[in-house]
Amino acid sequence: MKIAVIKYNAGNVQSVLYALERLGADAVLTDDPEEIHAADKVIFPGQGEASSAMAYLKARQLDQVIKEIKQPFLGVCLGLQLLCEHSEENDTECLGIFPVKVKRFIPENSQEFKVPHVGWNELENLADNVLVKDLPDPKFLYYVHSYYAELSEATIATTHYIQDFTAILHRDNYWAIQAHPEKSSTVGEKLLSNFLTI
């Protein structure tokens, strides 16, 4: 089984490769459309800024490649946000796989709530979905983000920070996680290994 990890101008890609390596998966970092299409599964990781990431993807037609993927596809962190329709981060039109808007956290009380949302927080309201099957308890994941996806019909798990936001999305062959499963200890490992079974 071959996993393509999409290479673009976003950080934190190495950790995803190492996590896949720990699970014994055969992963390759690539921006070659053919190689991406030929893979059994595709992971779209990333940390960074939405508009520059979208510009980079478009310049290399990777936006089209992502929209055409038929295999199981997993967006992580910025990857989740880019799969949505629009991000408030520099007013960016995103890929539109999920009809969901990405907004900035606005704390009512800035002493209580820092932005970015950094640290370990819990998954809640889990749907019956293969990606979140048999996760160990308690379901803490590691988050680092200032923008969040609104709740939607595609939301299959939520997390609470300031308000409930989308922790995980699923539609057709696309899944996406806001947290960093590759940095989320045993819960994150189980999420990734669940994805590998899809």
Added chain:
Amino acid sequence: MLTKRIIPCLDIKDGRTVKGVNFVQLRDAGDPVELAKIYSDEGADELVFLDITATVDKRKTLAELVTKVAKAINIPFTVGGGISTVEDVKVLLAAGADKISINSAAVNNPKIVDEMAKEFGSQCIVVAIDTRTMDGIDFVHTHGGRKPTLLKTQAWAKEVADRGAGEILLTSMDHDGTKSGFANELTAEISSALSIPVIASGGAGSMPHFKDVFTFGRADAALAASIFHFKEIGIPELKSYLIGEGISIRK
């Protein structure tokens, strides 16, 4: 609910842990990877590696170590010590570090914080501030707290946050090594004034000290070294204690 983080700090020299550690299960007491794995398995929320190697060619050893750590553990970790250029950061992030921390480099050239945040994103830029009180005023110090600067700690913390730091690692040199508790008042003052997380460091000696820094000190995370290394406090027991005290902690 977002949880408060417990962060063990490992001092590294030439790729090895320096402060003595007292872990019977360690085969090699100086192996940072093995120690990192133990802390990660015990429930540490993050790790910090502080490199105290001075020479340039040893920096390569650090990047190699970072790769080994990144391959071995599945929790986030920060690397600090002697990082001064955008290129230094690039190498360490590419090696697998999640965040880097800068200290003197920011004091010497504050614009480097803007540059690094712009290049790599605020989320991976931690600014470490060593502070000491002189005549009732908190001043930023460099060189492991030995050299005072004219920067006032509160103003400096605000400045680096405005420049794009993603987190502040605040070490009270007055409290460091005393085991008398964290600098709760100063930590609270800075944490309340800033919209970014503050990691408190220096002074941890007992479990109630952690409770105090998370409540009175308003810290988002607490860092300690020797009490963990010497097994004076185990991370699992510390976390159970804090949960019992009503602090939001990842179990």
